[in-house]
Amino acid sequence: MTITIHQIPPSDFSAIVDPLSEILFQCVQTGASVGFIQPFSKHEAHHFWTEIIYPALKTGHRHLWAAKKGDQIVGTVQLDLPWAPNQVHRADVSKLLVHPGYRRLGIAGQLMAELLETAVKLERSLLTLDTRTGDTAEPLYLGLGFEVAGSIPNFCRAPDNDVLEATTYMYKIM
Numbered sequence: 001m002t003i004t005i006h007q008i009p010p011s012d013f014s015a016i017v018d019p020l021s022e023i024l025f026q027c028v029q030t031g032a033s034v035g036f037i038q039p040f041s042k043h044e045a046h047h048f049w050t051e052i053i054y055p056a057l058k059t060g061h062r063h064l065w066a067a068k069k070g071d072q073i074v075g076t077v078q079l080d081l082p083w084a085p086n087q088v089h090r091a092d093v094s095k096l097l098v099h100p101g102y103r104r105l106g107i108a109g110q111l112m113a114e115l116l117e118t119a120v121k122l123e124r125s126l127l128t129l130d131t132r133t134g135d136t137a138e139p140l141y142l143g144l145g146f147e148v149a150g151s152i153p154n155f156c157r158a159p160d161n162d163v164l165e166a167t168t169y170m171y172k173i174m
């Protein structure tokens with residue numbers, strides 16, 4: 001299976017917003033802790049991309065990638081550039097999402113490789129991210145050279161259960 005990774009400029013966003021919404025919806029449906037709780041609708045997924053992400057993409061403070069298998073979008077990731085003048089050396093990794101039907105095929109790894117390459121080009125010497133403690137993303141990030149800064153208990157509500165869960169903060173010195 002050939003996977004290609006594409007950086008998405010704002011002008012191409014509207015063409016892929018529906019598949020991005022579908023991936024987010026499917027990830028949350030299958031238990032991903034990525035900011036949302038059940039019940040979670042496709043409408044909310046679409047709203048997230050159009051109202052939260054698209055404006056940031058247009059400012060240039062956020063970079064967005066999509067992984068494609070042929071014409072089908074199967075994964076995505078973002079790099080968020082802080083606005084603060086004292087933090088122009090760093091960036092945040094967010095919303096690494098792979099469609100549940102295409103997991104363990106190296107797609108997240110390919111998305112992250114592109115993101116890391118861009119971070120180098122943008123002269124970002126520090127990357128940060130957070131992920132639910134114990135999630136499958138943790139070994140993935142460790143494998144990419146991220147280190148654990150620490151874990152914060154009760155950070156966010158579980159997507160499908162009324163309990164508070166811990167988040168692990170990670171960083172990578174580039």
Ligand SMILES: CC(C)(COP(=O)(O)OP(=O)(O)OC[C@H]1O[C@@H](n2cnc3c(N)ncnc32)[C@H](O)[C@@H]1OP(=O)(O)O)[C@@H](O)C(=O)NCCC(=O)NCCS
Nearest residue numbers: 032096097098103104105106107108109131136137139140
């Ligand atoms: C986490 C996620 C992005 C991984 O995507 P993926 O395309 O399946 O990951 P890859 O195939 O590139 O995996 C790369 C490595 O990460 C680790 N990894 C990925 N999924 C794993 C799992 N379920 N269990 C243990 N390790 C895992 C492995 O080391 C893997 O290498 P290997 O397959 O050679 O053993 C995907 O499971 C996902 O979208 N989850 C829901 C959303 C989410 O939680 N995103 C992270 C937010 S911080």
